[in-house]
Amino acid sequence: MSNLYTIQKHFDTIDDFSNHEELLIHILQVYLNSFPIKDAYLLRYSPIGFVAEGIIYLNESGGIHIGEIREEIRSFPIIYSAIVDKKAKFCTGMDYLKNISIKYVVASKHNKLLIVPIFIGPYVFGYICSTHFEEDIEISEKLLDDLTSFGNTVGHLLIQSKGKNKDVSLSKRELEVMMQVANGDSTKEIANIMDLSELTINQYVKSAIKKLKAKNRSHAINLLYQQGIIL
Incomplete structure (x- = not known):
């Protein structure tokens, strides 16, 4: 596994990415190249309603959009625990069966689940979920600590990318509402x-x-996503 200094070097600049999606894909590629892990689901998280929504899935074969995944994370104890504690969490065996969603399409031989929160300070705004790992992997406390640090590094990176845009000054309430719109919620x-x-x-x-x-709600959400205002 690469050390955290080497990982940080992959994130020294965010200016090489033409749009927000390229940056997110790069983050997942660094994650897979740096740890003994073979897949990554990236989800955004909103504390309003405790909702997580899929963005991108990536493995060695390529990537797909996973916008159909939408979870109320309090239904998944390990995800909720990782977000509340702001710490990477891992489960296997019976704990895995209690925590996995049928929306994650995995082979029956896989029975492990890893959650890496993406956060800065007290604010968690996404997480990476993994179910496929290298053979004979040992999920040690040291590895979980390194994964937690990775999630924090990514959090700072995404905040930095948001800071690049000087033209958007949504209020906290406006941003909260637009995040819910992005999650697919109706006005009601x-x-x-x-x-x-x-x-x-x-x-x-x-x-x-x-x-x-923007022209309408959809256009506004697209702009917020492209500019990194929302994950």
């Missing part, structure tokens, strides 16, 4: 989650669209 669902009126939610959305100079 967002209003219930945030304990606000539907009128207020629509006002936040209209304000965000105007600030982004």
